[in-house]
Amino acid sequence: MYPTQQSDSGDLNVVADFRSDTVTRPTPEIRALMATAPVGDDVFGDDPSINHLESFAAEMMGFEAALFAPSGTQTNLIGLMTHCQRGDEYIVGQEAHTYKYEGGGAAVLGSIQPQPLNNQPDGSIAIKDILAAIKPDDCHFAKTRLLALENTIGGRVLPMSYVKEATDAVKQRGLATHLDGARLFNAAVALGVEPHHIARSFDSASICLSKGLGAPVGSLLLGNKDFIKAARRYRKMLGGGMRQAGVLAVAGEYVLKHHVERLAEDHYHAKRLAEGLASTGVLKVTEPQTNILFVEVPQEIATEFAAYLQQQRILVTGTTLQRWVTHLDVTRSHVDESIRIVRRFFEGA
Ligand SMILES: Cc1ncc(COP(=O)(O)O)c(C=O)c1O
Numbered sequence: 001m002y003p004t005q006q007s008d009s010g011d012l013n014v015v016a017d018f019r020s021d022t023v024t025r026p027t028p029e030i031r032a033l034m035a036t037a038p039v040g041d042d043v044f045g046d047d048p049s050i051n052h053l054e055s056f057a058a059e060m061m062g063f064e065a066a067l068f069a070p071s072g073t074q075t076n077l078i079g080l081m082t083h084c085q086r087g088d089e090y091i092v093g094q095e096a097h098t099y100k101y102e103g104g105g106a107a108v109l110g111s112i113q114p115q116p117l118n119n120q121p122d123g124s125i126a127i128k129d130i131l132a133a134i135k136p137d138d139c140h141f142a143k144t145r146l147l148a149l150e151n152t153i154g155g156r157v158l159p160m161s162y163v164k165e166a167t168d169a170v171k172q173r174g175l176a177t178h179l180d181g182a183r184l185f186n187a188a189v190a191l192g193v194e195p196h197h198i199a200r201s202f203d204s205a206s207i208c209l210s211k212g213l214g215a216p217v218g219s220l221l222l223g224n225k226d227f228i229k230a231a232r233r234y235r236k237m238l239g240g241g242m243r244q245a246g247v248l249a250v251a252g253e254y255v256l257k258h259h260v261e262r263l264a265e266d267h268y269h270a271k272r273l274a275e276g277l278a279s280t281g282v283l284k285v286t287e288p289q290t291n292i293l294f295v296e297v298p299q300e301i302a303t304e305f306a307a308y309l310q311q312q313r314i315l316v317t318g319t320t321l322q323r324w325v326t327h328l329d330v331t332r333s334h335v336d337e338s339i340r341i342v343r344r345f346f347e348g349a
Helices: 028-035 047-062 072-083 103-112 127-133 161-172 183-191 195-199 223-237 248-256 261-279 299-311 332-347
Strands: 065-069 089-095 113-117 144-152 176-181 202-206 220-222 291-296 321-325
Touching: 028 248, 047 065, 047 195, 047 202, 047 220, 047 248, 065 072, 065 223, 065 248, 072 089, 072 103, 072 144, 072 202, 072 220, 072 223, 103 113, 113 127, 127 161, 127 202, 127 291, 144 161, 144 202, 161 176, 176 183, 176 195, 176 220, 183 195, 183 261, 195 202, 220 321, 261 291, 261 332, 299 332
Parallel strands: 089 113, 089 144, 144 176, 176 202
Antiparallel strands: 065 220, 202 220, 291 321
8 A cells, every 4th residue: 555645745743844846755646657667778768668758748848859867957967068068158047956056067067167147036037147148259268058047946937028038039149048947837837828838938948757746756858859869878978877767757757647737736835825824924925926935034033933843843944044845745734734833833932
């Protein structure tokens, strides 16, 4: 028997795990599919489940081809290395995952120079800043090759008009474009558009199967046939060529088919949680656009409040600035129970 999903957080001693949408456990349906997945050696191109997932995802997202890899960090890095040669440069936001949270992989492993620019409060990078950062073709400078955007970024959705304008503007200057779409499906659901409408502005995109969608492992890089052919070499170089990983691919394909629309539920839970936390009158909560909310806790109570949450088995990240993330394994009753517990802290204060 598998533990039932949606009714507990995996660990029965936890009220709810809001640390990230990466903490979800595979549902019984996913585990059953994994147990019977047809497999082969994917480095030889023999895994039918991976081949099927790659063509399914490419078609769904409006690209010619796709490449399955173990993580979003790896699909982003493969994407950057496929676009940029040693000594090239990519323009990226200061807050972007590829720049800030991936161990500096583009610079360390790809010899790609990042040109980080400030993100605006809405998560975008001002187009005038992007254009001003493109370097002239002069031997003093790295060659500016690529713009990388992220959507959603810190739970914020980039407006469609901005994405089109930014990508069009850099294409006119000869740059390529990459989207870190680890949470692209959250953006699509929040905007009420098909996921491929967001992805199609970019030359390449990475999407994650193991965040809001709830597969245990996996990410896909999307691009045209030549790009993905070149990317396959980098995946091997980086150690991402897996063998009988069809057991993972069937989970990925299942969640692409069944877990996209339900993200609306996570967004609703985030709003409900935000209202509940704000109703304490003490916590300052950003209004969530998707499944991520940030909570400012007054400095003088931050350590005590964090310890209280921990002791009550409500898991979050951060102390004075907390991040709460809703996902497949967080139900409405988890949200309501968590609000009750939080309110008790302030009522008792
Ligand atoms: C926006 C974004 N991009 C990429 C990644 C990397 O994904 P992974 O954890 O699969 O390497 C993450 C992970 O949290 C992320 O939030």
